[in-house]
Amino acid sequence: MFNVLRMHMYRVSRSVSTYVLAGLMILFLFLSFGLAFLIFEDPLSIGLADAFKDVYGGGTVSPSVMHRFFIQSNDAVIILLTIFGVLLTHSDFSKGFAKNTYTMFERKSKFVLAKWGALVSCVTVTYVTLTALGLGLSALLRSFEPVGWDEYLKGWIVVYLCLVSMLTLVFMITSLFKSPVGGMVIGLVLATGVFQTLESLLDLLIAKLSGADMDAALSGMMGIDTGEKIFRISDYCLDNVYLSYKSSMGTADTVRTIVVALVYMALALGLTMLLSEKKDVRV
Amino acid sequence: MSLILTTDSITKKFGSKIAVNNVSIHVERGEVYGLIGRNGAGKTTLLKMLANLTVPTSGRYSLIGANGESQAQMMPRVGVLIEEPGVFQNLSALQNLKAKAIAFGVKDEKYLTDLLDFVGLGYVGKKSVKNFSLGMKQRLGIALALVNSPEILLLDEPINGLDPQGIAEVRSLIHRLVTERKLTIILSSHILDELAKVANRYGIIHDGVLLDEATNEELASRCKPVLWFKTSDPEKTKMLLGTMGITQYEYVEDHFEIHERVDEGGSISMALAKEDVQTLEMRKEGQSLEEYYFQLTGGAPNV
Numbered sequence: 001m002f003n004v005l006r007m008h009m010y011r012v013s014r015s016v017s018t019y020v021l022a023g024l025m026i027l028f029l030f031l032s033f034g035l036a037f038l039i040f041e042d043p044l045s046i047g048l049a050d051a052f053k054d055v056y057g058g059g060t061v062s063p064s065v066m067h068r069f070f071i072q073s074n075d076a077v078i079i080l081l082t083i084f085g086v087l088l089t090h091s092d093f094s095k096g097f098a099k100n101t102y103t104m105f106e107r108k109s110k111f112v113l114a115k116w117g118a119l120v121s122c123v124t125v126t127y128v129t130l131t132a133l134g135l136g137l138s139a140l141l142r143s144f145e146p147v148g149w150d151e152y153l154k155g156w157i158v159v160y161l162c163l164v165s166m167l168t169l170v171f172m173i174t175s176l177f178k179s180p181v182g183g184m185v186i187g188l189v190l191a192t193g194v195f196q197t198l199e200s201l202l203d204l205l206i207a208k209l210s211g212a213d214m215d216a217a218l219s220g221m222m223g224i225d226t227g228e229k230i231f232r233i234s235d236y237c238l239d240n241v242y243l244s245y246k247s248s249m250g251t252a253d254t255v256r257t258i259v260v261a262l263v264y265m266a267l268a269l270g271l272t273m274l275l276s277e278k279k280d281v282r283v
Numbered sequence: 284m285s286l287i288l289t290t291d292s293i294t295k296k297f298g299s300k301i302a303v304n305n306v307s308i309h310v311e312r313g314e315v316y317g318l319i320g321r322n323g324a325g326k327t328t329l330l331k332m333l334a335n336l337t338v339p340t341s342g343r344y345s346l347i348g349a350n351g352e353s354q355a356q357m358m359p360r361v362g363v364l365i366e367e368p369g370v371f372q373n374l375s376a377l378q379n380l381k382a383k384a385i386a387f388g389v390k391d392e393k394y395l396t397d398l399l400d401f402v403g404l405g406y407v408g409k410k411s412v413k414n415f416s417l418g419m420k421q422r423l424g425i426a427l428a429l430v431n432s433p434e435i436l437l438l439d440e441p442i443n444g445l446d447p448q449g450i451a452e453v454r455s456l457i458h459r460l461v462t463e464r465k466l467t468i469i470l471s472s473h474i475l476d477e478l479a480k481v482a483n484r485y486g487i488i489h490d491g492v493l494l495d496e497a498t499n500e501e502l503a504s505r506c507k508p509v510l511w512f513k514t515s516d517p518e519k520t521k522m523l524l525g526t527m528g529i530t531q532y533e534y535v536e537d538h539f540e541i542h543e544r545v546d547e548g549g550s551i552s553m554a555l556a557k558e559d560v561q562t563l564e565m566r567k568e569g570q571s572l573e574e575y576y577f578q579l580t581g582g583a584p585n586v
Contacts, residue, residue: 007386096369103361281336
């Protein structure tokens with residue numbers, strides 16, 4: 001199975017699109033750096049930093065804030081990783097190459113697992129590279145203060161798990177429908193937060209129907225913690241937990257985010273493996 | 284010879300359509316098994332099931348190792364070229380082979396270059412596959428199928444779309460695979476003449492059903508030419524045939540079927556006329572593989 005993973009890594013390394021996407025990723029990282037420079041250094045004295053006080057708290061910026069800025073809140077990262085994930089998952093089917101290899105194992109789920117392994121390996125390499133570049137660029141900012149590494153590490157792991165989980169959803173949709181369209185749509189929807197609006201509306205509806213405090217429900221929708229315990233479906237939606245996660249969150253919220261990411265990942269991968277045994281390979 | 288692959292009432296349904304219906308084939312080690320059938324007969328679906336690409340609705344297939352290897356051990360020893368070759372167009376021929384070699388744990392790069400030489404693509408260098416001709420791609424497809432040093436090769440319509448030279452090249456490759464590499468090949472085609480040049484056992488499949496399975500020799504005996512005729516006096520005819528030394532004949536219902544000297548219809552007819560026996564009807568019946576196929580399938584000659 002490891003050989004199949006290596007085969008996927010080999011073909012990815014030989015694909016032009018990999019380098020185009022990597023180039024775009026780095027370009028967007030530098031654009032983000034430009035934006036960070038305008039916000040936190042304020043060379044034009046336009047006071048943009050004030051608008052972002054809620055995000056970074058004002059004053060100096062920590063590695064956690066920059067990680068959120070460069071990777072977690074950067075739509076381009078999810079979109080480009082989605083495109084990459086779809087290409088990796090789909091191209092050996094669309095080119096017909098998959099049919100050369102399916103006599104390797106009796107169980108098709110082994111192919112699924114190997115390909116998912118390749119995807120996770122690529123996402124990990126990208127994530128580590130982006131992290132290193134992000135930290136390197138952050139160090140160029142005068143307002144950057146390298147403190148709070150424990151919080152940074154916690155956030156780094158949580159964001160990584162969420163990213164892998166989202167890419168596993170993209171992997172599932174692309175694998176099962178043998179089409180790049182579904183995976184792309186899922187990736188875009190996750191990146192742009194379209195579902196977040198729907199999830200918030202559902203939260204309000206549930207609050208209304210259950211007779212919960214509507215003020216608290218609305219505050220929760222705005223991301224303000226009133227201390228009131230209200231069931232929110234969005235707390236269990238992967239896109240929402242990813243986009244709303246902050247490394248400064250308490251243990252309960254961090255654990256919930258990790259559990260949601262792991263459950264989605266396990267379900268998506270498990271379902272893909274299970275259905276692959278019953279489905280024909282269309283090449 | 285011993286069996287290397289069998290299917291046991293293997294069936295595939297797509298919705299209400301039965302693409303392959305209770306097919307049981309028997310392939311012996313070292314033979315070229317020709318799957319004959321018109322387009323849509325179920326050949327490709329059957330091969331896809333054998334290539335682990337399509338899940339059978341019912342029934343199963345068994346790969347039998349010469350030394351008692353299990354199905355799981357035998358599966359990686361199957362090489363596949365189904366429909367058009369599955370290749371990454373932007374990669375070179377060698378890179379495509381290398382991708383499959385990595386998956387199957389083949390580390391010897393010289394083996395891959397030797398394979399390209401074997402299929403006549405040793406000269407292509409770093410040229411992208413997208414710039415290959417159809418024949419070159421087909422040969423690359425065969426090389427890809429050979430990367431894992433298979434014992435059994437599944438080739439689905441390997442000469443489709445090729446020009447006469449390409450067809451001859453693929454045919455020669457198949458001969459070499461059998462003679463030099465001792466491979467077992469299951470080869471599907473709807474071009475019977477071509478199949479007849481390489482196969483030594485046939486499975487005739489029609490509307491998903493296996494109508495017949497026979498070796499070359501069995502087919503030859505089934506397709507043996509026969510001189511078929513009716514006369515006005517069967518008893519006198521029998522005596523005359525005896526005097527002419529013709530012994531291999533049958534009198535069936537109202538007519539004779541002679542299995543020897545079938546080209547001597549004219550002289551038999553003249554001899555009968557001399558004895559005042561009228562030849563009412565006479566024809567030579569004999570079947571080519573194609574005619575036998577049509578007889579079995581009851582179809583028009585449009586395969």
